Amino acid sequence: MEWDVLLNDKRRRESAVTRSKSTDIRSAFENDYQRIVMSASFRRLQDKTQIFPLEKSDFVRTRLTHSIEVSTIAKSMGNMVSHKIIEDGLDPSFKSEHAEKIADILSCTGLLHDMGNPPFGHFGEESIREWFKENLDVLEYDGKKLTAILTEQMKQDFYHFEGNAQVLRVVSKLHYLFDEYGLNLTHATLNGVIKYPVSSLEINKKQIRSKKLGYFYADEAIF
Known part of the structure; x- marks a missing residue:
């Protein structure tokens, strides 16, 4: 086991202040x-x-x-x-x-671990999924049907919304406290919240490995 690789303390955007010169x-x-x-x-x-x-x-x-x-x-x-x-x-x-x-x-x-979960837990997740299944095909952006703009994987991300997977998106993209890197957490911490080795296109609830899996397509541009 390569522990130094697994416990990587690098960030997507490194600080301009080197630790050797910092009092931190x-x-x-x-x-x-x-x-x-x-x-x-x-x-x-x-x-x-x-x-x-x-x-x-x-x-x-x-x-x-x-x-x-x-x-x-x-x-x-x-x-x-x-x-x-x-x-x-x-x-x-x-x-x-x-x-x-x-x-x-x-x-x-x-x-x-719960930062990306909607109110009412799994019931909230299911409500979000059902809403998009019923409304995604009628939504428009810039005069175009949203379903015509989104890729198939993007659509499935909405249809299979997963609160736990949303955590990664919140801390890496949606949280703008510091910059476009969100909280700019270390690679090891980010890897610690990634529990889903398949995308929303590959979810198969009959398989144990896919029972609670999925990650947002938008996160692909993060790394």
């Missing part, structure tokens, strides 16, 4: 974590309900609360797995610095 002692992944926490995209999760309890004595749990919990658990699990690898000597190339990076990356991906 944070690692690239710690920087990712703070970028996410301070972003408007992350704060908006407070308006998305995760659980709406019926008990009067309980309180509504939001996606923001849920994501913080997932981030904490993910980091702990990463630490446990890393400890196991080092303690049992499962991979001599795996070092303590790799363990630290894995924990930080998992902490970031835990914060990000």
